[in-house]
Amino acid sequence: MTHARMRRGGPPAGPPDGRFRPARRSKPGLADREGFLAWAMLLPSVVYIIALVGVPFLLAIAFAFSDVTTGDPSYDFVGFRNFEAIFDDRVFWRSLVNTVVFTVITMIFIVLLGKILANILVADFRGKWFVRFLVLLPWTTPVALSTISWLWFLDSIYSPVDWVLRQLGVIDTNVVWLGRPSAAMVSVIAVQVWRLTPLAAVIVMAGLVAIPRDIDEAARIDGAGFWRRMFEVTIPLTLPVIAVAGLFGAIMTFTDMTVSYVLTRGGPTHSTDVLASWAYFRGIEGGDVGQGAAIALFLFPILLAGAIAILRAVRRLESQ
Amino acid sequence: MTNTLVTKDGAPRQTSQEVERLRRRYAIRHVLARCGVYGAAVLASLVCALPFLWSAVSAFKQNRDLYNPESSPFLFNEPATPDHVRFLFSDTPFLTFVVNTLLVGALVVVLTLALALPAAYSLARLNRPWGTPMGIAIFLVYLVPPSLLFLSLTRVVVALGLEDTIWSMVVVYPTITVPVSVWLLIGFLKAVPKDVEEQAMVDGYSRLGAFGRAVLPLVFPGIVAVVVFSFTLTASEFVYALAFVSASPEMVVSTGVPTQLIRGDVFFWQSLQAATVTMAVPIAFLFNLFLDRFVTGFTMGAVKT
Numbered sequence: 001m002t003h004a005r006m007r008r009g010g011p012p013a014g015p016p017d018g019r020f021r022p023a024r025r026s027k028p029g030l031a032d033r034e035g036f037l038a039w040a041m042l043l044p045s046v047v048y049i050i051a052l053v054g055v056p057f058l059l060a061i062a063f064a065f066s067d068v069t070t071g072d073p074s075y076d077f078v079g080f081r082n083f084e085a086i087f088d089d090r091v092f093w094r095s096l097v098n099t100v101v102f103t104v105i106t107m108i109f110i111v112l113l114g115k116i117l118a119n120i121l122v123a124d125f126r127g128k129w130f131v132r133f134l135v136l137l138p139w140t141t142p143v144a145l146s147t148i149s150w151l152w153f154l155d156s157i158y159s160p161v162d163w164v165l166r167q168l169g170v171i172d173t174n175v176v177w178l179g180r181p182s183a184a185m186v187s188v189i190a191v192q193v194w195r196l197t198p199l200a201a202v203i204v205m206a207g208l209v210a211i212p213r214d215i216d217e218a219a220r221i222d223g224a225g226f227w228r229r230m231f232e233v234t235i236p237l238t239l240p241v242i243a244v245a246g247l248f249g250a251i252m253t254f255t256d257m258t259v260s261y262v263l264t265r266g267g268p269t270h271s272t273d274v275l276a277s278w279a280y281f282r283g284i285e286g287g288d289v290g291q292g293a294a295i296a297l298f299l300f301p302i303l304l305a306g307a308i309a310i311l312r313a314v315r316r317l318e319s320q
Numbered sequence: 321m322t323n324t325l326v327t328k329d330g331a332p333r334q335t336s337q338e339v340e341r342l343r344r345r346y347a348i349r350h351v352l353a354r355c356g357v358y359g360a361a362v363l364a365s366l367v368c369a370l371p372f373l374w375s376a377v378s379a380f381k382q383n384r385d386l387y388n389p390e391s392s393p394f395l396f397n398e399p400a401t402p403d404h405v406r407f408l409f410s411d412t413p414f415l416t417f418v419v420n421t422l423l424v425g426a427l428v429v430v431l432t433l434a435l436a437l438p439a440a441y442s443l444a445r446l447n448r449p450w451g452t453p454m455g456i457a458i459f460l461v462y463l464v465p466p467s468l469l470f471l472s473l474t475r476v477v478v479a480l481g482l483e484d485t486i487w488s489m490v491v492v493y494p495t496i497t498v499p500v501s502v503w504l505l506i507g508f509l510k511a512v513p514k515d516v517e518e519q520a521m522v523d524g525y526s527r528l529g530a531f532g533r534a535v536l537p538l539v540f541p542g543i544v545a546v547v548v549f550s551f552t553l554t555a556s557e558f559v560y561a562l563a564f565v566s567a568s569p570e571m572v573v574s575t576g577v578p579t580q581l582i583r584g585d586v587f588f589w590q591s592l593q594a595a596t597v598t599m600a601v602p603i604a605f606l607f608n609l610f611l612d613r614f615v616t617g618f619t620m621g622a623v624k625t
Binding site for chain 2: 035037038040116129255
């Protein structure tokens with residue numbers, strides 16, 4: 001693009017040598033210089049993000065080295081005392097292990113089920129719109145509300161899940177899902193998988209619809225059956241998207257405290273506490289902002305690794 | 321049927337009988353495949369939506385029906401009653417929560433678009449050398465979770481004097497929605513041919529004019545998808561809402577319902593289930609309308625950034 005601009009309609013009335021100058025031509029203002037414009041349009045977002053993500057992040061680091069509590073908000077530097085305190089706390093280690101265990105198991109299930117669900121959702125069948133609507137429900141419902149519903153479904157006495165299992169003859173007495181450590185962990189993982197699988201499916205769907213149709217058709221003409229096409233064409237081509245879906249799920253599980261907080265309050269005896277919920281109990285309900293911030297900070301290195309992994313997967317998408 | 325299925329003698333002669341057999345074999349295969357698809361679809365819907373069916377049924381149950389371990393969760397063993405749903409709407413601040421959620425959602429969506437649209441345009445179109453790294457940096461912000469920031473953000477909110485008001489959420493929620501919206505919008509913007517702006521600029525618009533009058537209408541579907549997505553994220557947010565607001569008239573649904581409908585050990589189960597269904601159905605419906613656009617937007621952003 002040059003700065004020469006023409007008015008709509010009418011033949012150009014300039015000299016025939018090509019150095020055309022329109023009659024009414026405003027001087028190119030600041031808003032026409034792309035370098036300036038690019039900055040000006042980006043700046044509000046950058047400033048906003050620095051102010052409300054960057055600054056609080058630095059503050060969180062500062063709090064982790066301080067003795068700030070909700071009762072005494074004055075800042076005193078205390079070095080590594082908060083970290084020493086949380087390292088001495090067995091609940092912290094328990095919640096760290098829980099966070100990792102929940103994340104890994106949830107991610108595996110999300111990838112598997114999300115892939116299957118995505119394949120169902122891109123297939124052609126009647127009533128697809130309604131099926132999609134039903135499938136989206138777990139993800140689009142505010143997580144606090146759906147988790148409360150699960151609190152009832154896993155109730156120790158009236159649980160509908162147990163009712164079904166009893167009718168099927170699988171169990172004789174109720175499981176008491178949330179009252180026993182192992183069953184509570186299974187419950188938390190199940191609810192996470194249930195609520196995040198639709199998101200993974202939507203992301204994988206995005207990869208599936210982006211596969212050029214002719215590749216699939218060529219494989220079909222060459223006589224490849226459904227499973228062969230699935231494992232030798234579709235999955236290799238969508239692997240980066242599947243990776244992105246898995247990592248999104250992992251990050252959302254890793255940083256989530258809602259399910260643990262609402263479903264079990266971290267119990268029984270901290271068996272389902274995760275880093276995020278433990279930071280909340282310590283930092284907000286316990287009032288010890290310094291220790292809460294120190295616990296929350298442990299999320300960051302693992303998150304960073306996850307983010308880098310996502311970017312690598314995206315790079316591979318790009319190079320395709 | 322077994323006879324027709326084992327005609328795999330590999331003989332090249334194609335008698336009419338054999339063609340007929342092959343045709344039947346493929347017909348059976350087709351029917352089986354269709355059954356598989358429908359079976360899988362029904363199973364998937366059941367797993368995802370069965371809890372909501374239970375919620376919907378139990379919302380209308382009488383107490384002695386609900387609190388009976390032997391009564392089926394799928395059926396009304398006693399006559400259905402609307403009392404608990406009426407209680408939710410008339411005797412609890414649920415409607416206030418809904419209004420607050422809508423208000424916060426709408427304001428956050430407006431703020432998000434105001435910030436994300438220019439940013440996405442700048443990153444997608446005004447080829448600066450820092451465009452790609454900046455896009456990646458903004459996307460990474462999406463991965464910084466509320467659970468890492470809520471403690472210090474609570475301090476910031478208190479310092480701004482916004483605690484216990486919906487404005488705290490209006491100010492902070494765009495930190496969640498802006499990065500992902502920029503990401504999606506970059507995809508939509510890149511799908512618009514460059515010629516469109518160039519033509520508009522040839523026709524006498526400035527760069528900004530071309531953006532506003534020629535490009536924006538073309539990415540309108542993408543903008544709608546971003547609006548729906550941002551609203552969904554906002555409505556689901558829990559940690560910030562819990563940490564910033566403890567006064568019930570200013571709460572949103574995701575925190576108001578758990579704190580106000582659970583009094584100590586007393587759970588208003590039917591009303592809680594009614595609240596879940598009331599929120600779940602419209603959001604999923606809305607999201608489903610724009611699912612295809614969201615799906616394409618996600619790939620475009622992922623492939624071309």
